[in-house]
Amino acid sequence: MSILVIAEHNNQQLNPATLSALAAAVELGGDIDLMVAGSGCQAAIDQASQIACITKVIAADHSACEHFLAENIAPLIADNASGYTHILAAATTTAKNIMPRVAALLDVQAISDISAVISENTFKRPIYAGNLIATVQSNDAVKVITVRATAFDAVEATGGSATVETLESVNDMGISSFASEQLAESDRPELTAASIVVSGGRGMASGDNFDLLYRIADKLGAAVGASRAAVDAEFVPNDMQVGQTGKIVAPDLYIAVGISGAIQHLAGMKESKVIVAINKDEEAPIFSIADYGLVADLFTALPELESKL
Amino acid sequence: MKILVAVKRVVDYNVKVRPNSDSSDVELANVKMSVNPFCEIAVEEAVRLKEKGIATEIIAVTIGTVQSQEQLRTCLALGADRAILVETDIPVEPLAVAKCLKAVYEEEQPDIVLMGKQAIDGDNNQTGQMLASMLGCAQGTFASEVSVEEGSIAVTREIDGGLQTLSLKLPAVITTDLRLNEPRYASLPNIMKAKQKPLATRSAEELGVDVSPRTQLLGVELPAQRQAGIKVNDVAQLVDKLKNEAKVIS
Ligand SMILES: Cc1cc2nc3c(=O)[nH]c(=O)nc-3n(C[C@H](O)[C@H](O)[C@H](O)COP(=O)(O)OP(=O)(O)OC[C@H]3O[C@@H](n4cnc5c(N)ncnc54)[C@H](O)[C@@H]3O)c2cc1C
Numbered sequence A: 001m002s003i004l005v006i007a008e009h010n011n012q013q014l015n016p017a018t019l020s021a022l023a024a025a026v027e028l029g030g031d032i033d034l035m036v037a038g039s040g041c042q043a044a045i046d047q048a049s050q051i052a053c054i055t056k057v058i059a060a061d062h063s064a065c066e067h068f069l070a071e072n073i074a075p076l077i078a079d080n081a082s083g084y085t086h087i088l089a090a091a092t093t094t095a096k097n098i099m100p101r102v103a104a105l106l107d108v109q110a111i112s113d114i115s116a117v118i119s120e121n122t123f124k125r126p127i128y129a130g131n132l133i134a135t136v137q138s139n140d141a142v143k144v145i146t147v148r149a150t151a152f153d154a155v156e157a158t159g160g161s162a163t164v165e166t167l168e169s170v171n172d173m174g175i176s177s178f179a180s181e182q183l184a185e186s187d188r189p190e191l192t193a194a195s196i197v198v199s200g201g202r203g204m205a206s207g208d209n210f211d212l213l214y215r216i217a218d219k220l221g222a223a224v225g226a227s228r229a230a231v232d233a234e235f236v237p238n239d240m241q242v243g244q245t246g247k248i249v250a251p252d253l254y255i256a257v258g259i260s261g262a263i264q265h266l267a268g269m270k271e272s273k274v275i276v277a278i279n280k281d282e283e284a285p286i287f288s289i290a291d292y293g294l295v296a297d298l299f300t301a302l303p304e305l306e307s308k309l
Numbered sequence B: 001m002k003i004l005v006a007v008k009r010v011v012d013y014n015v016k017v018r019p020n021s022d023s024s025d026v027e028l029a030n031v032k033m034s035v036n037p038f039c040e041i042a043v044e045e046a047v048r049l050k051e052k053g054i055a056t057e058i059i060a061v062t063i064g065t066v067q068s069q070e071q072l073r074t075c076l077a078l079g080a081d082r083a084i085l086v087e088t089d090i091p092v093e094p095l096a097v098a099k100c101l102k103a104v105y106e107e108e109q110p111d112i113v114l115m116g117k118q119a120i121d122g123d124n125n126q127t128g129q130m131l132a133s134m135l136g137c138a139q140g141t142f143a144s145e146v147s148v149e150e151g152s153i154a155v156t157r158e159i160d161g162g163l164q165t166l167s168l169k170l171p172a173v174i175t176t177d178l179r180l181n182e183p184r185y186a187s188l189p190n191i192m193k194a195k196q197k198p199l200a201t202r203s204a205e206e207l208g209v210d211v212s213p214r215t216q217l218l219g220v221e222l223p224a225q226r227q228a229g230i231k232v233n234d235v236a237q238l239v240d241k242l243k244n245e246a247k248v249i250s
């Protein structure tokens, strides 16, 4: 078996989710190569080469890889796929965008968002917003897989010295181009990597009230998340949404404030180790999965919580 | 400008799904089926483009069993002009769906294909990307805003870090995220009118597409269930529990 993992990075730094995708690759067994495609991404290539579990870094540092456009990156991966039995990436929005395009080029059915490796061709993956877990067997020669990062413990980021092979030829397909981006800037930890997440829902009633959560988050070193209702109401931006169609988190502690607990929200956080719910409605479904429930008005509970931390 | 909208018949998002009696598949007997919510958003976007005078014709297409006609009628009531059912009896995977859509695309030659970013049953989030790949065209996935320009389309995408805007050459495949629009409800007169709109039935064989599955579902199970914990009396007790029992804060 021979596995190609596609690194996610911002040209400067590897995304920790890649270390979890590598963990799934280690479970599969066999040689692991890591592809780093980007533009001005030497720092990410250097980081990649230090990962102990990989044999080789395959680097493509080229302007056509800037912004990770699927139209350009997918053929690059497919063209360099020969000899590999598995191609893996962490299930981030970047990989979700690219990997099915790779699978179609190879004429194979991709396997999305695996949460467990059963054997080299059999995997578990959540379906129906995580309400069910399917066991799926792939009969394709090459398995193109995205990995649910929260389901695998990251491999060591250092301790190795892999060789770096450089790909010179990268094509710009010329059918898509980057125009602009609005990236969230925050001094708080990244939502999917934080060990504590404090999330607010429609009950927060306004964007300004999220300050109550930010103050608690800053005392705990936590990231702040939100329900879809809070994002739709424009209290906070979309990158904070947790759930079936937002981010999947599994921190040590998840505090849900003014969130009712719809299955689509639970899909993104129910693997958290400890769940706290603060809600004024004692019948709210979130209490049925919370380890500690506090029936209270959040506008009195949050300032009190802040003062006691 | 012609728009093809791919829609999927799925278990309604309010239904709590269970494994069937031998845990070989999901229990689908007597459950309410609907248009996948993301596909509804795709239909709505197409209708808005027509209302703005940008689109001239909207064709809704689904790959599925004869029962999927029900969801196509919904799309016709929402504003699609005609519909195509590619009938199959076996559950089709994204790769096969994309191949069927490619065949329909080649016959219809639309300028834009609009579809959902994911179906809420399989949660695969693959089909649009696969179709774009097979067509060799650009893709605008997870769209929260689209604006059609001369020969191109600007698509704002919801990505992990925030929002990204791309400019894509047409033809292009666009997959919808939740905040692209809020779909309307079909009015009664439109539901009546939809019954008269054309709905063609094709088969995968006729389109020359091999839909045989590449994966096998070995079983479905319920995830480990979380037990409800305790209710604490006040904030002080909560902090105490988190510090001394759960030991997740210091
Ligand atoms: C296809 C699809 C995908 C979806 N994807 C997602 C997703 O990824 N993530 C997601 O979160 N949702 C998602 N949803 C939406 C989901 O179904 C719910 O609508 C949403 O999660 C509700 O958000 P909420 O809990 O904040 O709001 P509500 O359900 O309105 O709950 C608000 C809660 O706040 C409480 N409250 C109000 N005021 C106070 C107060 N002063 N003090 C204390 N408590 C208070 C109320 O008792 C209530 O329980 C999706 C839906 C669909 C159809």
Ligand SMILES: Cc1cc2nc3c(=O)[nH]c(=O)nc-3n(C[C@H](O)[C@H](O)[C@H](O)COP(=O)(O)OP(=O)(O)OC[C@H]3O[C@@H](n4cnc5c(N)ncnc54)[C@H](O)[C@@H]3O)c2cc1C
Pocket (backbone or CB within 6 Å): A127, A134, B006, B007, B008, B009, B025, B026, B036, B038, B039, B061, B062, B063, B064, B091, B092, B093, B094, B097, B114, B115, B116, B117, B118, B119, B120, B121, B122, B123, B124, B125, B126, B127, B128, B213, B214, B215, B216, B217, B220
């Ligand atoms: C419980 C379960 C059991 C299954 N069992 C089997 C099995 O035994 N054998 C097997 O081969 N497959 C099986 N499948 C696959 C299944 O039938 C779906 O086809 C597969 O999940 C499609 O992926 P998706 O809809 O999640 O695709 P996504 O890529 O998430 O869909 C994205 C978008 O593509 C479009 N789209 C998707 N499907 C269609 C369609 N049919 N028609 C028109 N547009 C469409 C829609 O616009 C949709 O919003 C099973 C799936 C589940 C969930």
